[in-house]
Amino acid sequence: MEGSDPYLHREMKGKKMLKKRWIIAGLVVIILLAVVIGLAVGLKRRKGSDLGAVSKTIQSLCNSTSYPDTCIASLSAFPGSSIASPTRLVGIAMNIAHQGANSSLHLVERLLDSEHNETIKAALKDCLENLADSIDQINVSLSHFSSLSLKNLLDTFKEIRTSLSSALTFQTTCIEDVFAGINGRAGDEISKDGHYVKQLVSNALGLSTILSSLQDELSKWKNRIPFRRLLSGHNDVDVVYFDDHEAFPEWLSLGSRKLLQANTTTVPNVTVAQDGTGQFLRIQDAVNAAANTGSSFYIISIKAGIYTESISIPKTAKNVMFVGDGVGKTIITGNKSVVGSGVSTFDTATLAVKGNGFFARDLTIENTAGPEMHQAVAVRVSADLAVFYKCSLAGYQDTLYTHTLRQFYKECTISGTVDFIFGNSAAVFQQCTLVALVPLPGQQNTITAQGRVDKFQNTGLSFHGCNVVGAKDLQSAIKDYPTFLGRPWKEYSRTVFLFSNISDILDPAGWLQWNGTPFALQTLFYGEYMNTGDGAASEKRVNWSTSMNEKQAEQFTVNSFLDGTKWLPATRVSFTSDLTS
Numbered sequence: 001m002e003g004s005d006p007y008l009h010r011e012m013k014g015k016k017m018l019k020k021r022w023i024i025a026g027l028v029v030i031i032l033l034a035v036v037i038g039l040a041v042g043l044k045r046r047k048g049s050d051l052g053a054v055s056k057t058i059q060s061l062c063n064s065t066s067y068p069d070t071c072i073a074s075l076s077a078f079p080g081s082s083i084a085s086p087t088r089l090v091g092i093a094m095n096i097a098h099q100g101a102n103s104s105l106h107l108v109e110r111l112l113d114s115e116h117n118e119t120i121k122a123a124l125k126d127c128l129e130n131l132a133d134s135i136d137q138i139n140v141s142l143s144h145f146s147s148l149s150l151k152n153l154l155d156t157f158k159e160i161r162t163s164l165s166s167a168l169t170f171q172t173t174c175i176e177d178v179f180a181g182i183n184g185r186a187g188d189e190i191s192k193d194g195h196y197v198k199q200l201v202s203n204a205l206g207l208s209t210i211l212s213s214l215q216d217e218l219s220k221w222k223n224r225i226p227f228r229r230l231l232s233g234h235n236d237v238d239v240v241y242f243d244d245h246e247a248f249p250e251w252l253s254l255g256s257r258k259l260l261q262a263n264t265t266t267v268p269n270v271t272v273a274q275d276g277t278g279q280f281l282r283i284q285d286a287v288n289a290a291a292n293t294g295s296s297f298y299i300i301s302i303k304a305g306i307y308t309e310s311i312s313i314p315k316t317a318k319n320v321m322f323v324g325d326g327v328g329k330t331i332i333t334g335n336k337s338v339v340g341s342g343v344s345t346f347d348t349a350t351l352a353v354k355g356n357g358f359f360a361r362d363l364t365i366e367n368t369a370g371p372e373m374h375q376a377v378a379v380r381v382s383a384d385l386a387v388f389y390k391c392s393l394a395g396y397q398d399t400l401y402t403h404t405l406r407q408f409y410k411e412c413t414i415s416g417t418v419d420f421i422f423g424n425s426a427a428v429f430q431q432c433t434l435v436a437l438v439p440l441p442g443q444q445n446t447i448t449a450q451g452r453v454d455k456f457q458n459t460g461l462s463f464h465g466c467n468v469v470g471a472k473d474l475q476s477a478i479k480d481y482p483t484f485l486g487r488p489w490k491e492y493s494r495t496v497f498l499f500s501n502i503s504d505i506l507d508p509a510g511w512l513q514w515n516g517t518p519f520a521l522q523t524l525f526y527g528e529y530m531n532t533g534d535g536a537a538s539e540k541r542v543n544w545s546t547s548m549n550e551k552q553a554e555q556f557t558v559n560s561f562l563d564g565t566k567w568l569p570a571t572r573v574s575f576t577s578d579l580t581s
Contacts, residue, residue: 024337059298061086065206066454067199074200086211089147093204094164098138099172100197105131107193108174111186119342120186126175126346127190133354133382134170136315137163138201141208157212158458159565162384162406162426165457169404169424170382171198172453172490178344191430202454204232206321209456268301268323278303283322283332290317297321302363304329313383317355324363327392327413331364332462337373345398349380349417356384359571360390371440377401381425388412389573395420396437402427402461406562410573415471419449421461422489428462428558430576436470436505441570446512448486452491455523460494461486462556464576468497468535470505478505484512485528488520496527496548496556498579505534511545529553554579 007155058081062071072097075081081092108131112124141163148156179187209333238257271278272286280286283302290298296318304325309332313320323332334350336343351365369376378395379388382535384405392413393400399416409429414421417439436445447468452459474481483505486495511526513519521544528538538547546552558564559577568575 012317057087058082059173061089061207062203064210064314065203066456067203068430070196070199071203071206074203086207087148090160090204090211091142093200093207094138094142095147097164097167097197097200097204098135098142098443100130100200101135101138101167104171104174104190104193104197105135108190111189115186119183120182120184122347122492123178123182123344124186126178126344130170130174130178130346133315134167134174134201137167137170138204141167141204154212157208160208161205161212161456161458164201164208165424165426165459166384166404168198168201168205168454168457169451169459171201172424173346173403178182178346180344198453202456204240205454205456214457227401270299271301271303272301272307274305274307275303283307283309287311287313287320290320297357299323302330302332306331306333308333310334311352313351313353313355313358315354315356320355320356320359322360322363323360326362327349327364327390329363329364331366333366333368335367335369335373335376336368336377337367337376339373340369340376345375345377345401346380348375348398349377352380353383353386356386356467358383358386359389360387360391361389362391364392364394366392367396367399369396371396371437371443373397375395378439381405381407381409381423385567387568387571387573389571396439398422404459408558408562408564408568408573408575410575416447417445418443419446419487419489421447422449422451424451424453424457424459424490425458426561427561428464428556428564429466431466432463432556433467433469436468436474438471438474438477439481443481444512445468445481445483446487447484447494449489450486450495451490452492453490453495455490455492458561460496460525460556460561461499462561463495463497464557466497468502468506468533470503474505482507484511486526487512488514488524491520491523493520493524493526496525496553497531498529498530498548498553498556500531500533500536502531502533502535504534508535508537508540510538510541526550529558550579 058075059072062068065071073285075089075092076091078096084092102344108124108128115121115124141160144156155344175191270286270289272280286300299321302322302324333348336348350367365378367376367378375398376395378393378399380401380403382403386407388409391412394415396416397418399420400414402425404425405427407427409432411431413433414439415435417437439445448461450461480562484507526545527548553562557579558575565577
């Protein structure tokens with residue numbers, strides 16, 4: 001503006017910005033103080049409370065969740081919620097979700113007892129398994145919540161979010177996936193009940209995320225605000241109570257976290273060898289011997305050979321390590337498929353992992369059903385802190401099912417056609433090679449189909465420094481079989497490619513709609529950052545994908561996305577923790 005003093009204008013603008021920051025900081029502290037006070041006093045006050053003000057607290061928090069009406073109704077009906085602090089409301093919401101999930105489990109048990117159709121019975125059994133796992137994860141979140149203190153607030157809420165995100169995924173697998181295409185009374189009842197319970201779990205996740213965000217915001221301001229003395233001097237809270245008399249029950253201790261321990265010696269506990277030189281001829285027999293393992297790795301050496309098995313790592317077998325003789329030498333193979341075997345996608349896996357801390361290296365795991373058999377999983381991972389290093393995961397449609405929880409893949413080769421990396425875990429792939437194969441005539445290759453179902457889930461697929469290539473026979477037929485980075489399996493699908501080399505097999509559009517419909521285009525997040533190669537050009541990308549900036553990309557590193565620096569060093573696998581090429 002003519003005649004104005006630019007220095008004075010800049011000073012006034014700076015003062016306004018500073019004032020705005022102080023206002024924001026004050027609001028954050030005021031809200032967080034309600035959290036802190038709720039922790040410090042043990043949530044025991046009942047008499048003389050302002051019920052109207054507390055009702056506003058419930059309404060204010062619930063309005064930020066995905067299902068506010070269900071949130072308000074369920075919390076208000078819970079005894080003691082009318083005087084609860086924000087922190088206590090999170091615990092109440094988790095308790096309500098636990099009750100709902102248990103109710104769903106009993107419903108499925110009753111339906112299974114009265115069902116005679118074998119296909120529906122198989123789906124009900126899968127549903128039962130997933131609901132039990134969902135309850136386990138809610139228990140884990142409650143266990144973390146019971147140890148919540150002023151010192152560990154942010155880290156504890158991270159763990160709670162991971163567990164509740166997983167609980168929600170297990171719920172969704174039951175009500176939306178294993179019953180896909182199956183009509184009848186059982187499916188209708190499960191869908192109606194399950195969607196309500198899904199809302200309960202989502203609301204618990206949403207509330208924990210909201211409080212976590214407040215604490216995270218405070219940590220940015222704590223060195224600049226005068227209120228910080230009010231947050232000091234409190235002792236840790238040993239128990240957070242649901243009401244005046246009842247603490248969390250003893251069974252919560254079963255959900256306590258166990259991180260990997262540094263015991264990765266190459267000396268195996270047992271050896272599997274087809275020539276009889278080991279303790280076992282079958283891999284599953286060696287896994288069964290590893291049940292109820294401790295916190296150290298239980299190392300199973302698998303000698304060169306072709307092992308035709310469907311292997312399951314149960315929840316009780318924690319920290320199991322498979323060590324092969326090399327890719328293409330130690331081969332675990334199967335051919336179950338939806339079309340050929342008449343089972344759900346969930347049940348087709350050659351290797352199904354549920355035991356936390358699983359680690360596989362130097363081997364091949366494949367599903368040879370072929371593209372005409374449609375969904376045929378080579379590996380399904382439903383375990384936390386799972387690692388695959390220098391492995392080949394081979395199949396066609398749905399090769400790798402990154403079902404749920406935290407996973408890390410380093411220097412692996414993963415091949416397939418349609419949705420060949422899918423699921424709803426938080427997974428990072430570093431220096432992996434993704435190989436698109438020739439699909440069925442008329443099909444399009446999609447490397448990923450990420451299944452995030454809720455905006456509060458801390459899940460997604462992150463490919464960091466990977467190579468996207470095509471098999472030789474695909475390279476000569478690119479126009480006939482276009483390849484895309486991914487498509488949205490669920491509403492909040494989230495996938496990113498960072499510092500990756502993308503070959504010319506990729507269609508210039510980059511990403512594909514789900515079955516030609518605009519489903520999830522407003523809610524998904526598909527991003528690319530600093531990629532190279534002939535397929536990395538962004539000029540013709542779909543307008544619903546994102547060319548990320550540095551701040552966005554940093555959210556999907558090993559450190560930020562997996563909290564990997566706390567547990568990956570125990571595996572002795574090298575990894576890049578931050579945003580570097």
